[in-house]
Amino acid sequence: MTSHHDLDAATLSARYADGSLTPSEVAESVIARVEAREPELNALYLFDAEQVRRDAAASTERWRAGEQLSAYDGVPVTVKENIARAGQPKPSGTAIPNPPIAEQNAPTTDRLLEAGAVIVGSTTMPDWGMLSSGVSSLHGVTRGALNPAHTSGGSSAGAGTAAAAGYGPFHIGTDIGGSIRLPGTWQGLTALKPSEGLIPLDVPYDGRAAGPLTRTAADSIRLMSIVAQPDPRDYLTRSYAPMDWSTEPLSPAGMRVALQLDAGSGLPVEPETRAIIERAAARFAEAGATIVPLEPFVPADVLEGLVNFWRTRSFADYEMLSEAERAAVLPFIAEWCAAGEHFSAAQTVRNRNRIDEMARLTRAATEPFDLVLSPVSPVAAFPAEDPMPITDPLQTMGHISFTVPYNMSGQPAVSIGAGVQEDGRTVGLQIASRIGTDDQLMRVALWFESVRGADADVDWTRVA
Structure with missing residues (x-):
């Protein structure tokens, strides 16, 4: 029961x-x-x-x-x-x-x-x-x-x-x-x-x-x-046309759908993850979508520049702390943001500009498509005690190469379960779409949930 x-x-x-x-x-x-x-x-x-x-x-x-x-x-x-x-x-x-x-x-x-x-x-x-x-x-x-x-x-x-x-x-x-x-x-x-x-x-x-x-x-x-309702306190928000938050599944039949399996930067996609994402894309093709391979569109130096800007931004907060307060910050984070201390003002501006470059590249690459399919992460879940899949704080965040472009472009992107690896670790399919199409995107996600196959479902009644 x-x-x-x-x-x-x-x-x-x-x-x-x-x-x-x-x-x-x-x-x-x-x-x-x-x-x-x-x-x-x-x-x-x-x-x-x-x-x-x-x-x-x-x-x-x-x-x-x-x-x-x-x-x-x-x-x-x-x-x-x-x-x-x-x-x-x-x-x-x-x-x-x-x-x-x-x-x-x-x-x-x-x-x-x-x-x-x-x-x-x-x-x-x-x-x-x-x-x-x-x-x-x-x-x-x-x-x-x-x-x-x-x-x-x-x-x-x-x-x-x-x-x-x-x-x-x-x-x-x-x-x-x-x-x-x-x-x-x-x-x-x-x-x-x-x-x-x-x-x-x-x-x-x-x-x-x-x-x-x-x-x-x-x-x-x-x-x-x-x-998802407007509020004047968000001074960066924009006006959106009213959205229909219907729970009626939307088939991708007739849609032009990109499939990206290589982000062009960061960690390589694990073979099991890749196979699960390819199988998910096949479901879209079977439904009548046109699947088009999408080449990498964000170079590694753009991702690295963005992460380096984040380091400097966090160091600006860290620098303001007392010695005792600094000691309270997680050592991994302290080391991670300390690497942002030594960028020049000019380099910090160049790093900040990577946000705009990433947004431009992402919008341009994805504009011809109704949807873009990809892994959410190139790797499955790692040990709970590790701060990141990459445990060296001085390395770039190589596990966000599929996700972060859509933050900077402002486009909606959803993770939905697509399969389970042999060892039981779950793999999400990322589906992205054009800005302001969130309601349609979620109806497609709902459709995919209904066709992905029982082997991709999590049996929530078995969660201890």
């Missing part, structure tokens, strides 16, 4: 509406799940069971009175710790004392509360969000829910693990180079980095996005219907 914490958002909504289940009952199931799994997984930074119960009780009363705030009133959700919740600390994964306290909610938090969603807690992240794992000076190690020996992925580490572990159906992370999609591929999830500004941010900057991590494509669509 399916436990309440494993139910998707549509089922919860329907059962709240017919009175066969209440938000309070679901909250108790989720709380029990959290308490059972957290000692091992370490996905939550802030978790107040009594507050969850109070919020669920309020939702239960709204449903009884017929005054629910939305169809998803009472549905459990988590938010990454860098998504502001008024009155709560935002340490950004570091053990630096006295983290800032949020004065107001982030736009995403406000949209969730306005819909009546029950916030289960804030999820963990690595120091400053600059790792693709759950290794943090503050939290320790966040582990993958499918196999705790494996990484959660990052930097939306706790969000990915909370989704895979069944801490309710809705989870929100953030992404500047793959931080939503990497937990997605390594934990068998659907994970969307939306079009730039589609989900407003209170701290926007180039490449940054917030987006859903869920067990199913349909739940990501439902979550987008709540949080």
